[in-house]
Amino acid sequence: MKALEALEFDNRYARLPQAFFKQTAPTPLHGAFVATFNADAAALLDLAPDESVRAEFLACMSGQRLLPGMEPLAMCYAGHQFGTYVARLGDGRALLLGQVRNDAGQSWDLHLKGGGPTPYSRGGDGRAVLRSTIREYLCSEAMHGLGIASSRALCIIGSDEEVYREQIETGAMLVRLAPSHVRFGSFEYFYHTEQFDHLQRLADHVIDDHFPQLQSRQGKYLALLGEVIRRTAALIAHWQAVGFAHGVLNTDNMSILGLTLDYGPFGFLDRYQPGFVCNHSDHQGRYAFDQQPNVGLFNLSCLAQAMLPLLSDEPAHAVEQAKDQLQTYETTLADEYAQLMRAKLGLQSSESGDQALCAELLQHMADDDADYTLTFRALAELSAAGESSAAPFCEHFRRHDAIHGWTRRYVERFRRENADPTERRARMQCANPKYILRNHLAETAIRAAVDHGDFSEVERLRALLTRPYDEQPGMQHYAAPPPDWARHIAVSCSS
């Protein structure tokens, strides 16, 4: 484990042409302090956990001082926001401080969110509020715990600075880590400004750094597009299986590596509502939970269009190739989703009726307002104990007769596999989390931090959510559905 000064910076993004970014120094926050620190994420950098208590750590992570090797910059990109193309976005309140190479040879972007205005702030203040910073901190780690690709969170920097949103809030910063912050929108920017040399440069950068196996491939840009399609399909299948709604699936929030990126008004399903809209500014429900697979395809089409000049000198041929690649999306997503749902049902083989069995369960859950997470978790118990003890599972439903019929067919189905019940339950518990980041849990942690400067609940939750599939003694109440006060928390887009 290393001291802060021993971190090795290898800033390859900063070596790209000037058109890719603007060098921008962070603007420190008044009264900055290290509010929380995540040793798990620090380990990705080989950073020793006790470094977090040094004054130097605070200074370097809050933008007061730069570590040797840091070259802060704001990345330039564009994007489709709610279906409309916005020609110039870019990091309006985030800075890539530098890229750290760890001893295993992996590279991690050190990204400071809320670091003050940049040339891309478009009139915004360049700040993030403590509330949304805590939500991103917790959710990135919760997603990682669930086994879903995500940016990671190193620490939150608190402050006593006021930030104006719908009301006065406290400003804060988040230091996040990801192998790359390149977005679909980064490609769109160079395509729509007809800077095709830069477009190619960007694609080469992504290939060299993240897909080196494609370097010497014929048609490597088409292969890159195929890889992004595959990863995005797998990511969204995972979101659907776990009940996660991102909330702002604009192309500038889509990672070229298929990571969950830019947490805003996200939400996990409590009761199973396919049309769940977590972002209260999304009046049309464009980014509703059940729309995410379609939105993924729309976003990938935007990316594919932006990559057309790289695919072939002959435009019609390029379009044909892109279309062929895009056709793989729906089947990949459906296959991934089917596999994840089969695991949630504890099935190891595949039978023709499985998809219908799963769809019927989801329909019962939707009809009866069953809690998505708890119902699947209860199914693991049912599958171990058998039909005679179906009662705890059936209690999640209002119409017991209807769900009993389903249960009977489910039991018949898994019995055909002859698996050991205890082993099946263990498998199912690894596919059906007990603990998710429900809004009311985040809200409780936020209230303690914002109102009382007490971050202990943030840390307790983070630690809990790193092991969402495990039974954790004494933590049962964190698995409960939302209390009445929290049933209608609407999450604002302003963050």
Ligand code: AMP
């Ligand atoms: P988001 O949808 O939150 O990822 O943000 C969309 C765009 O708006 C990004 O380019 C952000 O950098 C920018 N942005 C969001 N909030 C602010 C802010 N407070 N100040 C400046 N830019 C912002």
Ligand code: MG
């Ligand atoms: Mg964003």
